[in-house]
Amino acid sequence: MTTLWTQTAHDVLARAGRVLGASLDTSETLTALVELLVPDVADAAIIRIGDLARGLVDAEATNATAAFGPRLYPYLRQYPADNQALDGMAQSEEHRRALEALELSSFVILPLMVRGRAIGGLSLLASESRRTFGETTLLLAQELADRAAVALDHARLFRAERASRSRLELLQALTGKLAEADTVAAVAEIALSDGLTALGATVGLVAMISADGTRLDVIAHRGHAPGSMDAWRTVPLDPLIPIADSYLRGEPVFLSDPAERATRYPEFSSFSSRAGYAAGASIPLVAHGRTFGALGIAFHEDRRFDEDERAQVLGVAGQCAAALARNEAAGALRRSEARFRSLFESDLVGVAFWSGPVLTELNGTFLRLLGYAQSEIPAGGIPYADITAPEYQEADQRAFAQVLASGRVMPYRKDFVRKDGSRLPVLVGGGRAGDGGTGVLFALDLTDALRAEAVQRQWSDAFENTSHAVGLTDAQTNRIMVVNRAYASLFGYEPEEMAGRPVSMLYPGDGGSAMQSNIERIEALGHVSFESTYRRKDGSFFPAAVDATLVRATDGSPLYRIVNVEDRTERHRFETELRQAQKMEAVGRLAGGVAHEINNALQGVLGFTAFALRALDNDHPARTDVEQAARSGERARDIAHQLLAFSRRQMLKPEALDVSRVIAEFGMMLKQAIGRERELVSERSGSAVTVFADRGQLEQVLLNLVLNARDATD
Known part of the structure; x- marks a missing residue:
């Protein structure tokens, strides 16, 4: 392989080594590398760092020759981070024409691999020079990619370690500040001001569950554009909103993929896109088993939320929740102490501290x-x-x-x-x-x-022991609330039997119309007295006088009725007897008047018969007839005297009277009094019964006895 290396390749690798070791800044390193490769190795070079398979780019650098750049850069702006497109995999006809317009003569695309993981990609393009990348260029590009991957990963790890130490220091400072915060609002402000800095987040908010548990109230927010939070002062408990979903499920929500965010939370996704948020997280604020609310943070740059980052976000949320719980408990204690001190000083009740x-x-x-x-x-x-x-x-x-x-x-x-x-x-x-x-x-x-208890007991005793029948009925349900023993006894019940039962059971039939009529009168007048017919437990009926009073609440609504019931059975009987006595009195007065007139007429008859008898000899044939007329007149006079005595219009003359004889002589009038349909039977005792009385009064007594017997047999 060594024979394949050219002097240019050696120079490029040497310079690349110096570039990769010169800076820990990824952007500077990437820019220096692409400048090193153009134009000696390729007409254009592109290096990208990130999860390219998911379209996530953390850093990138592009360099092209002056002749190739005007065509390449517009293409990359139209199709960013699309390495596969350079491989001829056009996404559309327009895309294919854009690729053809680049007039590529050759290209190389290599992944930046470290520890078996792709952290980015290197692309070398040839166009204006019409060069063709051969094996040497491929080996050079691979070596550069391997060296760059290792160097960039080392730099990333170093930066991560340094950032971790920095975040740890910030989190430690956050812990101290939260411990000193003495209000819920102060906790929220510190969690956002220091917590966002420690996490590297752009914006954030703290929301607490409302008192009625129906929504999340945003108590603090930071980093949002002016006016962008106006519609989010309160957050409905809607699972399509990340912070509400996190609260409802009690689990953190990490969103680093825009497609996932759009699928799970479509409405919020459009808001995030307009605000320029690339990633975000929502964490429930949980302490001592209770969820107080949620913490929401967002980033303008891509964030993958690896294990360390998630742990840091959860740590900030946990500290915030603990501080909120502590302040809420402290606030509750302060309020409790204030209320107790207010109670102590209010003198509403005797309070003393003891040791x-x-x-x-x-x-x-x-x-x-x-x-x-x-x-x-x-x-x-x-x-x-x-x-x-x-x-x-x-x-x-x-x-x-x-x-x-x-x-x-x-x-x-x-x-x-x-x-x-x-x-x-x-x-x-x-x-x-x-x-x-x-x-x-x-x-x-x-x-x-x-x-008051003693007075109440007295009233209760009076209610229970009075002979008056008193009961209370519910004005809303028309059911019996409570009755005293006299009331229950009047209807044939025990007091416990009547409680809770409908008032209608006390009326004949179904009781509906009669009861409703009485209720309407009571509610219209407030207090009424009337007579009604009631039904006892055994089904019998009795007339009663009722005194009822409606008791109302302070707002005027009917509460209950106080009902006093009096049995009128005896009174009605007495009234009937009184009317009968009054009729008899009228009859007596009539009889007295008639007897008086007859007596006056008889005086003349008896006088003239006496004159006739004195004028007639004893053996005169007419004397017998005149004597009979005299006896009949005397009998009529006696009857008139009896009528006068009966009507109380004759002076009383007490005398010794044989009761049997009086009954026998007064029998005809008694028979007339009881009517032809009845028989008057009298039995004489073995010996005479003598009384000293006025004959008229005795006859009155006998007449009353017979009339009562007649009435009893009707």
Whole structure:
């Protein structure tokens, strides 16, 4: 192979060695190499570094002769990084014509290989010189490619090591700054200002999940063009947006391939292309198992995101997440302390700090509960036992042991002993502060609550024990809420049976129309009294008087109805009897008037018959007829007297009366009173029954008994 080398080749290799060792800057090295090769070796030379198979170029240099350049450079601008095209593999007819226009006489394309991996390519072109690349040129190009690959890789590794050390220093500085940041906003700003520098990123943003968990809110961004972030102040949780996708899946998203970005995130891809972003990454901000948001970064140059770069991006995101979590926790603690201090100073409830068995600091409410002024509390505090009634000392000891064991104690009831020796009922509870023997004690005055409870109990007792039937019904559902025992008993239920059941069950039939009518009246007037017919549990019906009041909420909406029900069965019976008595009274008055008129007429009849009898001899044929007329008149007079006594229009004349005889004589009137369809049966006792009474009143009693018996058999 040595015989094939020309002097030119040796000179080129010698100069190439000096060029490759002169600088660690890739661009400078590539430019020097292509200048070395033109025109001695080729009319044009192209060197590219990067993942050429994926179209990713990290650095490149091109040199051509003055005659060939005007045709080559426009072609390369139209078809950049297309080494295969130089091999005659035209992508289109236009591309083929562009290749033909180069008028290539020969070309060589070689990969730059190192450790079995292609890191770029070398292209040598011949056109104007019409030279043909032979074996010597091919060997020279291969040697140059091998040497350049090794040198460029060494330079890359050196730069990477130096950059790694630099990034490590920047990341260490970032760690220190984040540790000092005392707000979430400060953390985000430092993560972007120092983190982007450490990663070599162009732009970045920090987004936090909103309080309602429906979106990501951008709290800081850096490097974006003015106005480009206006539409991205909030980011919807859409998996088609990289930063939202990263948050939702809890996994990092690295985008180095524009085609992949366009496929996975089409809308965001167009935004990135307009902004000139070549690569980017979105990392969820996770700390202590919780995802706070996401970090997004972008690069204007190609970035492959190798293992080291990914680790650095994840490191920045992890530090940012840890700092955010720490500041959020610190902020929550500060807010909690502020709220607690506000509670302590607000005097809404008695609050005291304790150390062991001594209360060391008491707020105003606690002091008022005990009847002390702040100046009266000893410098070392007041022993808790001094303000506790003796019978509660043991309960306090159990509570203190519970606090030490579990950190808190459930509220319990006790009595404080006030400064003046009086007792105060309180509800106390509290907890331990930290791991030591200190903590906080809360005390609530129960005086008003116990008084209200007693009043409530009295009202409850009155509700349960009153003889009035009272119930509450829900104004929205028309169901029974609660009833007292009198109400339940009225309907034949137990109180527990009625709770929750529909009001309609208390009405005849399905109860719909009657109930709705009553409800409409109640809601229209607020308070009504009416009568209705109700149904008992056994299916029987009864008339009732109802007093109902509608109770409304503060906004005017109906809450419930208070219903008082009174059984009117007995009253209706009494009213019926009263009406009957009134009718009888009217009949009596009529009978009295008639009897009075008859009695007046009979006075003349009896007088004239008496005159006739005195004028007739005992053996006069007419005397018998006149005597009979006199007896009939007397009988009529007696009946008139009975009617007058019945109607209370005759003076009472108590006398000894044989009851059997009175019944016999009054029997005809009693039979008339009960009607022809009934039979009056009287049985005489074996011996006479004598009473001292007014005959008219006795006859009235007999008449009432017979009439009641008649009514009972109807």
